[in-house]
Amino acid sequence: MSGGVAALDVLLLLAGAVVLWGAGRRIERATAVLEAGLAFMVGFALATTVCLLLLVAGSDLSIPQFLAAFAAATLAVAALARRLGGRPALPPRRTDRLTTGRRLLTIVPAALLALYLLALLRRTLYSGVEWVDAWTFWVPRAKTIYYFGGLVLGPNGFDAFPHAEYPPGVPGLNAVVFRFAGGADPLELPLQEWLVAVAFLLALAALLARRVPAHILSPALLFVAVTPTFGREIGILMADLVLAVTFALAGVCALLWLLDRRPELAVLAGVFAASAAALKKEGLFFGVLLAGAITLVAPLAGVARRRALLLAVPPVVVSAVWSMWISSHDVHTTNDYRLSDLLDPGFLGDRLGRLGTVLTSLPSYLFDPRQFFIALPAALAAAVLGLRRSPIVARLVLVIVPAGFAGLVVIYWISIQDVHFHLWTSAGRVPGALVFLCLALLPVLITATEEQPRGP
Amino acid sequence: MSRAAGGRYELWHRKASRALALLLLVAMVPAYAASFRKVWRQGSDRASWTRDQREFAGYAAADVDPALLVAARRAIPPGATYVLVVGRRGISAQAALEIGPFSEYALLPRRRVDAVRDAGWVIGYGADVRAAGAPVERVTTVAPNISFAQVAR
Numbered sequence: 001m002s003g004g005v006a007a008l009d010v011l012l013l014l015a016g017a018v019v020l021w022g023a024g025r026r027i028e029r030a031t032a033v034l035e036a037g038l039a040f041m042v043g044f045a046l047a048t049t050v051c052l053l054l055l056v057a058g059s060d061l062s063i064p065q066f067l068a069a070f071a072a073a074t075l076a077v078a079a080l081a082r083r084l085g086g087r088p089a090l091p092p093r094r095t096d097r098l099t100t101g102r103r104l105l106t107i108v109p110a111a112l113l114a115l116y117l118l119a120l121l122r123r124t125l126y127s128g129v130e131w132v133d134a135w136t137f138w139v140p141r142a143k144t145i146y147y148f149g150g151l152v153l154g155p156n157g158f159d160a161f162p163h164a165e166y167p168p169g170v171p172g173l174n175a176v177v178f179r180f181a182g183g184a185d186p187l188e189l190p191l192q193e194w195l196v197a198v199a200f201l202l203a204l205a206a207l208l209a210r211r212v213p214a215h216i217l218s219p220a221l222l223f224v225a226v227t228p229t230f231g232r233e234i235g236i237l238m239a240d241l242v243l244a245v246t247f248a249l250a251g252v253c254a255l256l257w258l259l260d261r262r263p264e265l266a267v268l269a270g271v272f273a274a275s276a277a278a279l280k281k282e283g284l285f286f287g288v289l290l291a292g293a294i295t296l297v298a299p300l301a302g303v304a305r306r307r308a309l310l311l312a313v314p315p316v317v318v319s320a321v322w323s324m325w326i327s328s329h330d331v332h333t334t335n336d337y338r339l340s341d342l343l344d345p346g347f348l349g350d351r352l353g354r355l356g357t358v359l360t361s362l363p364s365y366l367f368d369p370r371q372f373f374i375a376l377p378a379a380l381a382a383a384v385l386g387l388r389r390s391p392i393v394a395r396l397v398l399v400i401v402p403a404g405f406a407g408l409v410v411i412y413w414i415s416i417q418d419v420h421f422h423l424w425t426s427a428g429r430v431p432g433a434l435v436f437l438c439l440a441l442l443p444v445l446i447t448a449t450e451e452q453p454r455g456p
Numbered sequence: 457m458s459r460a461a462g463g464r465y466e467l468w469h470r471k472a473s474r475a476l477a478l479l480l481l482v483a484m485v486p487a488y489a490a491s492f493r494k495v496w497r498q499g500s501d502r503a504s505w506t507r508d509q510r511e512f513a514g515y516a517a518a519d520v521d522p523a524l525l526v527a528a529r530r531a532i533p534p535g536a537t538y539v540l541v542v543g544r545r546g547i548s549a550q551a552a553l554e555i556g557p558f559s560e561y562a563l564l565p566r567r568r569v570d571a572v573r574d575a576g577w578v579i580g581y582g583a584d585v586r587a588a589g590a591p592v593e594r595v596t597t598v599a600p601n602i603s604f605a606q607v608a609r
Contacts, residue, residue, distance in 0.1 A: 109484075112488060115492070116488070116491065116492055116495070119492055119495045119496050119499065120495055122495075122496075122499040123495050123496075123498050123499035123502065126499055126502035126503050126505060126510070127502060127510065127513075128502070128505065128509065128510030128511055128512070128513030128514075129510070129511060129512070129513055129514055129561075130513040130514050130516075130517070131514070131517075132514065132517050132518075134514065135514040135518075135557070135558060135561040135562075136557045136561070139561060140557075140560060140561045140564060143561075143564040143565070144564065147564060147565035148565070155567060155568065155569060155570075156560065156564065156567045156568055160560070161557070161560070184564070184565075186511060187507065187510055187511060216477075219480070219481060219484065222484060222488065223480060223484055225491075226484060226487040226488050226491045228491065231491050231494070231495055369487075373483075373487060374480075374483055378476070378480055381476055382476060385469065385472055385473050385476065388469075446473075446476070446477055446480075449469070449472075449473035449476070449477075450473060450477070
């Protein structure tokens with residue numbers, strides 16, 4: 001990693017720390033590393049959204065422009081979180097007395113996780129630009145932003161590569177990485193993905209440490225890490241894993257907003273949901289899905305549905321801004337599907353056979369241990385067991401998994417790609433957002449089933 | 457629910473919860489071992505790669521010769537334009553399909569153009585650079601049927 005890129009990473013960390021300070025999170029020495037992970041993820045999420053907005057406004061993502069906009073966005077979000085938050089006290093961090101067995105359950109998985117992350121770091125440092133989508137559009141798009149000064153269209157421009165309709169959060173931030181590195185060196189990028197993955201695990205621990213005891217949290221984080229898509233997708237320079245972890249954090253923050261009654265966590269959820277929409281087209285679908293599911297369970301926590309529905313605003317606004325730019329510049333896109341086809345009964349009727357194929361094939365990807373380990377069955381089983389003791393979390397999982405599945409079925413149903421090819425090339429990655437949210441909620445459910453509930 | 461039924465439910469619930477937690481812990485052991493082995497092996501496989509090999513690691517999927525792109529990047533100035541002439545002499549159908557996007561990725565900020573009259577350079581892949589229809593000079597042959605040259609002005 002060059003010194004410039006290290007400076008950028010410190011900047012993301014500091015920006016996130018400012019937002020967390022605004023949200024009223026007080027850092028204890030024992031959890032400082034975990035909070036640093038959360039701060040980095042908040043900074044990363046903000047930066048991707050800022051990149052999209054700057055690009056749409058015609059910026060070339062020069063360092064001064066990025067710094068000015070990023071600082072403004074950071075202060076605005078911190079001020080909003082400060083204005084909304086800080087009323088009830090946070091539940092205390094779990095410091096349960098540990099028996100020898102529980103101490104082992106804490107220390108051994110944590111040590112194994114650290115070892116595994118080091119092995120992933122080793123592979124990442126030797127990694128290159130291997131995956132087809134990485135060199136056909138993700139990396140070239142970042143290069144065009146860097147070399148040609150923003151969203152320049154035409155030959156070799158932003159729209160010269162497949163899927164110009166994908167929002168530019170990832171290529172935008174990668175172009176900023178190039179600026180800080182002083183050159184468009186794609187080998188700077190894999191390590192950034194590793195940092196995001198590690199920061200995600202730390203962030204998850206920071207958010208859940210107040211609800212989940214260490215002897216459950218530590219194995220749960222290892223469970224996330226050994227899910228094959230996690231290890232496979234670090235450093236491959238595609239957006240699926242970063243979308244999945246960003247969306248998972250949006251879900252956890254939204255849930256904790258309900259459970260802890262802390263509106264500033266809704267601000268963090270909004271930051272992550274907006275970023276998800278800036279990272280990939282599916283981010284809008286998952287963001288709206290999350291807002292819908294949170295709206296359904298919000299009354300159980302005494303939060304009005306209309307307030308919960310506001311969670312849909314950040315991803316919808318980010319996607320709308322991007323869509324308007326695409327249409328106003330008449331960009332040639334290679335959409336795999338058009339939602340308007342859902343209103344065409346003839347189109348749908350002709351594809352009933354395809355629907356059958358999707359309905360029978362998609363579950364084999366979702367429940368394939370080589371893709372997502374046993375994440376979904378585990379989360380669904382824990383949700384059923386946790387229905388009485390942790391009804392909000394359990395219902396959230398039991399709503400969002402079938403609804404997410406139905407949404408994915410519809411997308412594959414109306415896609416113009418060959419159904420088998422489309423499933424084969426994406427069904428092992430795209431549902432990752434849903435899976436990682438379930439993985440993130442699993443320790444909360446396990447805790448609820450293990451003991452008497454401490455809160456709603 | 458009666459107290460007895462409630463007690464039975466609690467007992468069943470506790471057993472099922474413990475069983476689930478135990479199952480997840482047990483399932484993690486082989487999963488961890490397999491993931492660690494795989495990641496370590498992948499790291500070892502890549503440890504000897506050079507910088508160019510890492511940057512052009514996608515060549516295997518594209519079935520293109522990375523030596524062309526390494527040499528072309530050294531010879532063609534960053535602001536230059538190039539046209540790609542693709543044939544099927546000695547190269548696979550996959551390579552003929554993928555050399556376009558792969559060279560665009562590898563050679564940016566050099567711009568690929570469609571017409572030789574707009575190009576400062578010609579890259580021939582499975583084809584002779586002279587097939588582009590313009591006089592060329594400084595022909596560099598990387599492999600049989602794989603070469604590049606500057607358009608003579």
